[in-house]
Amino acid sequence: EEDINKVKPEYVKSFEFVRKLLPSTWIVVRIDGRHFHGFSEEHEFEKPNDGQALNLMNSCAVAVMEEFKDIVFSYGVSDEFSFVLKRDSQFHDRHASGIVSVIVSFFSSMYVMKWKGFFPEKELKNPPSFDGRAVCYPTKEILRDYLAWRQVDCHINNQYNTCFWMLIKSGKSKSEAQDYLKGTRAQEKSELLVQQFGIDYQTLPDMFRQGSSVFWDKEDPTERYSDGPDGKSRKKVVVEHCNIIEQSFWEAHPNILD
Numbered sequence: 001e002e003d004i005n006k007v008k009p010e011y012v013k014s015f016e017f018v019r020k021l022l023p024s025t026w027i028v029v030r031i032d033g034r035h036f037h038g039f040s041e042e043h044e045f046e047k048p049n050d051g052q053a054l055n056l057m058n059s060c061a062v063a064v065m066e067e068f069k070d071i072v073f074s075y076g077v078s079d080e081f082s083f084v085l086k087r088d089s090q091f092h093d094r095h096a097s098g099i100v101s102v103i104v105s106f107f108s109s110m111y112v113m114k115w116k117g118f119f120p121e122k123e124l125k126n127p128p129s130f131d132g133r134a135v136c137y138p139t140k141e142i143l144r145d146y147l148a149w150r151q152v153d154c155h156i157n158n159q160y161n162t163c164f165w166m167l168i169k170s171g172k173s174k175s176e177a178q179d180y181l182k183g184t185r186a187q188e189k190s191e192l193l194v195q196q197f198g199i200d201y202q203t204l205p206d207m208f209r210q211g212s213s214v215f216w217d218k219e220d221p222t223e224r225y226s227d228g229p230d231g232k233s234r235k236k237v238v239v240e241h242c243n244i245i246e247q248s249f250w251e252a253h254p255n256i257l258d
């Protein structure tokens with residue numbers, strides 16, 4: 001009885017350090033697979049791009065958006081996803097640790113739950129985990145610069161990896177392929193693909209070249225069941241592989257960042 005009275009909750013709680021994210025800014029939570037270089041080899045992902053692994057990531061992102069309605073847009077490539085929360089979101093009182101941890105753990109659980117649906121023949125050999133961080137972007141323009149940065153990164157990595165794995169598949173060792181590509185420009189890589197391997201980079205799947213954008217969109221109004229119970233047309237989460245650097249995407253979807 002005496003011992004119980006010694007514990008003062010206010011005193012113990014005073015050690016908790018609260019980091020609240022700046023109000024009225026776009027919160028971006030980026031998650032990234034931990035040690036996915038090894039994870040992808042262990043599970044024999046196709047190189048450079050395993051389409052099913054990307055579809056699994058996208059499906060988890062759709063589930064995250066359906067669960068956390070403050071997320072208005074997501075962009076994914078490789079083992080990473082960026083989740084954009086609406087500017088005035090009060091999710092977890094804008095506490096960074098709450099927002100990040102809940103998104104990361106929900107995504108990770110989904111990845112495990114959905115694994116078998118995407119890889120019916122592959123046993124999940126190790127538990128996948130993801131790191132996460134939250135960054136605030138103060139204006140729509142800067143937020144779009146952030147997303148453009150991720151999409152440019154997708155393109156640069158994909159072009160490099162496509163060359164790298166074609167060289168490997170044609171018999172070069174990993175270090176030979178690395179040396180071969182060292183210092184080459186985008187134009188040279190593009191020519192290498194055409195001249196040595198007959199690959200026109202532009203004809204590779206959009207998902208590999210553009211990454212995946214996930215957002216709420218109106219259901220096709222021509223579909224009969226598209227009207228919700230209140231007469232408004234229903235919305236659903238869609239996955240598209242398009243250019244999000246150009247103005248045209250944002251003009252075609254003006255509601256996403258409003």
Ligand code: ATP
Pocket residue numbers: 032033034035036037038040045046047048049050051053054078079
């Ligand atoms: P870290 O823990 O620091 O993030 P990492 O090994 O996950 O290390 P990343 O820079 O995140 O390194 O790179 C992810 C790696 O995962 C890629 O380099 C690639 O080898 C592999 N990978 C991820 N997704 C796929 C995919 N869909 N198909 C093939 N390989 C993939």
Ligand code: ATP
Pocket residue numbers: none
């Ligand atoms: P939040 O998302 O805000 O954390 P919560 O519903 O998880 O909401 P908590 O204050 O974390 O609320 O309380 C966890 C609740 O989960 C408990 O009140 C209890 O009902 C339930 N719970 C957790 N662990 C157990 C357990 N081992 N046995 C029975 N109930 C449990």
Ligand code: MG
Pocket residue numbers: 032033034131
């Ligand atoms: Mg990382």
Ligand code: MG
Pocket residue numbers: 032033034035036037079
């Ligand atoms: Mg990673």
Ligand code: MG
Pocket residue numbers: 032033078079080
């Ligand atoms: Mg990564």
